[in-house]
Amino acid sequence: MRTRPGICRRKARYASEEAALEVAARAPFPLRPYRCALCRQYHLTSRTKGMRLPRFEIERRRKLKEPAP
Numbered sequence: 001m002r003t004r005p006g007i008c009r010r011k012a013r014y015a016s017e018e019a020a021l022e023v024a025a026r027a028p029f030p031l032r033p034y035r036c037a038l039c040r041q042y043h044l045t046s047r048t049k050g051m052r053l054p055r056f057e058i059e060r061r062r063k064l065k066e067p068a069p
């Protein structure tokens, strides 16, 4: 993904994909970490269309489909 310099400066940066995923897992909406070509760190994006879903998001959706116990 191409990141514009303004977006890079504005966004939170994460040193690793794991750190970014941890934050994404706690967010109330789907977020996807991606490697930024400018700062070489990770940002989160809510543009998840066409992206592979992270494991926690697959789990979350699976749980939503299951009937409550």
Ligand SMILES: [Zn+2]
Binding pocket: 003, 008, 009, 013, 036, 037, 038, 039, 040, 041, 043
């Ligand atoms: Zn960046």
